[in-house]
Amino acid sequence: MDENTAQTQDSTAARADAPDLAAVRVAVIGAGNMGGPVAATLIEAGVRPGHLQIANTSSDSSRRAAEEVGATAADSRDEALAQADVVVLGVKPYQILDLVTELRDRIPADAVVISLAAGITLAQLEDALGEGRAVLRAMPNTPISVGEGAVGLMRGSAVTDAQHQLIHALFARAGVAVDITEDQVHAFIGAAGSLAGFAFAIIEAMTEEAVRQGLTRDLDDSLVQQTMRGAATMLLDSGVHPAVAKAGVCSPGGTTAEGYAALEREGVRAGLAAAMDAAARRSRELTTS
Numbered sequence: 001m002d003e004n005t006a007q008t009q010d011s012t013a014a015r016a017d018a019p020d021l022a023a024v025r026v027a028v029i030g031a032g033n034m035g036g037p038v039a040a041t042l043i044e045a046g047v048r049p050g051h052l053q054i055a056n057t058s059s060d061s062s063r064r065a066a067e068e069v070g071a072t073a074a075d076s077r078d079e080a081l082a083q084a085d086v087v088v089l090g091v092k093p094y095q096i097l098d099l100v101t102e103l104r105d106r107i108p109a110d111a112v113v114i115s116l117a118a119g120i121t122l123a124q125l126e127d128a129l130g131e132g133r134a135v136l137r138a139m140p141n142t143p144i145s146v147g148e149g150a151v152g153l154m155r156g157s158a159v160t161d162a163q164h165q166l167i168h169a170l171f172a173r174a175g176v177a178v179d180i181t182e183d184q185v186h187a188f189i190g191a192a193g194s195l196a197g198f199a200f201a202i203i204e205a206m207t208e209e210a211v212r213q214g215l216t217r218d219l220d221d222s223l224v225q226q227t228m229r230g231a232a233t234m235l236l237d238s239g240v241h242p243a244v245a246k247a248g249v250c251s252p253g254g255t256t257a258e259g260y261a262a263l264e265r266e267g268v269r270a271g272l273a274a275a276m277d278a279a280a281r282r283s284r285e286l287t288t289s
């Protein structure tokens, strides 16, 4: 068998094993700033709009969220949960354990529960849900709303391989979805969760300086944003280490080398490391146990 035939057979087998997302029913309890984009990415992955039911605190809020992400508003949390294969809990961390305790008998026994709550551990969730219930934590960032985000997935002890594969398939259009441990989640917050916010701040600073240097605002918005995206895409597509790419654009005595020296003198590298470290440290502090 030649390599191409083997690859074709492999991908056919993978497709045969792939979960049928059009048949999956999802309940999103709490579709706000983060639950909304998560709902949208699940629909993007192949969940039918009629199979993704949203229940917020009021029917008005459920309807608004459902319209925004192209899903269905449930009349009640019970209606959303009744036939759910997957339950996404997008409420605030301080609410989630009470909510799980309240809903545990109404969540179908074989449903997989996904918690988005920062700082609430799998052990706490498993304790509140009851023994043997499948629960995962998902830590997304907001760029998932444009399919260019990152999701860290933490797998609970009762999650089967098939359920794990299903959850990965559901997050397939989020950008990148990676398995991490609960110990790694703090570093993940610094490297992906809060990093989106740091990137906004860096882009804003560069945009303001470009204006100061005389570029018009509309022009420099697109220049800065497109260049940042292009640099990231080049690294992603090529797999080249950033240090190698950086050396490639630093001609001896040139403009980039001069600017790079200024970055180092001003402590930008140390500042970025400090920001990521502070976010990870705060994440540890906010994790209750």
Ligand SMILES: NC(=O)c1ccc[n+]([C@@H]2O[C@H](COP(=O)([O-])OP(=O)(O)OC[C@H]3O[C@@H](n4cnc5c(N)ncnc54)[C@H](OP(=O)(O)O)[C@@H]3O)[C@@H](O)[C@H]2O)c1
Pocket (backbone or CB within 6 Å): 029, 030, 031, 032, 033, 034, 035, 055, 056, 057, 058, 061, 062, 077, 090, 091, 092, 093, 095, 099, 116, 117, 118, 139, 140, 141, 142, 193
């Ligand atoms: N925001 C982020 O960047 C981010 C990143 C990673 C993880 N997270 C996690 O995502 C979770 C949600 O954060 P968020 O920023 O999306 O909060 P949010 O915008 O306030 O959304 C919370 C949603 O939960 C709903 N809700 C509250 N209590 C409810 C209940 N008892 N039953 C049904 N729905 C209820 C609210 O409904 P109403 O609209 O009707 O009030 C709202 O839609 C948090 O646990 C957070 O740790 C957030």
